[in-house]
Amino acid sequence: MKHNQATLIVVKPDGLKKSLTGNILTRLSETKLEIVAAKVLRVSKELAEEHYSHLKDEPFFGELIKYIQGEMHNRKKTMAMVYWGPDAINKVRQLAGATNPEEAESTTIRGSFGRITTKGLYENVIHASANEEESEREIKLWFSPDDIIVDLYPAQVRTDKECKRRVWA
Ligand code: UDP
Ligand code: MG
Numbered sequence: 313m314k315h316n317q318a319t320l321i322v323v324k325p326d327g328l329k330k331s332l333t334g335n336i337l338t339r340l341s342e343t344k345l346e347i348v349a350a351k352v353l354r355v356s357k358e359l360a361e362e363h364y365s366h367l368k369d370e371p372f373f374g375e376l377i378k379y380i381q382g383e384m385h386n387r388k389k390t391m392a393m394v395y396w397g398p399d400a401i402n403k404v405r406q407l408a409g410a411t412n413p414e415e416a417e418s419t420t421i422r423g424s425f426g427r428i429t430t431k432g433l434y435e436n437v438i439h440a441s442a443n444e445e446e447s448e449r450e451i452k453l454w455f456s457p458d459d460i461i462v463d464l465y466p467a468q469v470r471t472d473k474e475c476k477r478r479v480w481a
Pocket of ligand 2: 442
């Protein structure tokens with residue numbers, strides 16, 4: 313029996329522009345994993361650079377940051393989700409397919425819907441964490457403990473009186 317894992321999935325701006333959210337959720341539900349967090353958000357430059365910090369020396373880094381922020385698709389949003397269950401990381405990576413959409417099997421999400429831009433960037437529709445170290449780092453980057461319906465990692469309570477935030481008027 314494979315142990316329970318959490319994994320971060322992000323529908324990238326090309327996935328949203330191509331209206332693939334429903335398709336992706338349907339395929340994810342076939343894994344029998346549980347969805348434990350979800351939100352639609354605009355990716356800031358800071359979040360983009362931190363999320364892809366391991367690639368900062370790659371020639372495509374600048375393009376990649378613009379891509380995940382939605383600047384290439386006139387669609388500045390992503391949908392981020394956490395899925396949880398046995399062998400979650402590998403199950404979702406299998407569904408996603410290889411990083412290069414031309415090498416990804418045609419039945420996978422990336423193989424079906426990804427493309428390579430004229431500049432050589434892989435527009436591959438979704439992000440999925442590659443291993444447990446990465447999923448923990450990424451989930452903590454994209455979500456707060458209160459956004460997730462299960463307790464994945466140790467958290468602490470902080471009372472922040474000075475913190476300004478909007479509430480409904
Ligand atoms: N990427 C790219 N060209 C490359 C490698 C990566 O355009 O040669 C992009 C692609 O969008 C990929 C992202 O950078 O999804 C992150 O790269 P990583 O190697 O982490 O691949 P992933 O984990 O997404 O399969
Ligand atoms: Mg990766």
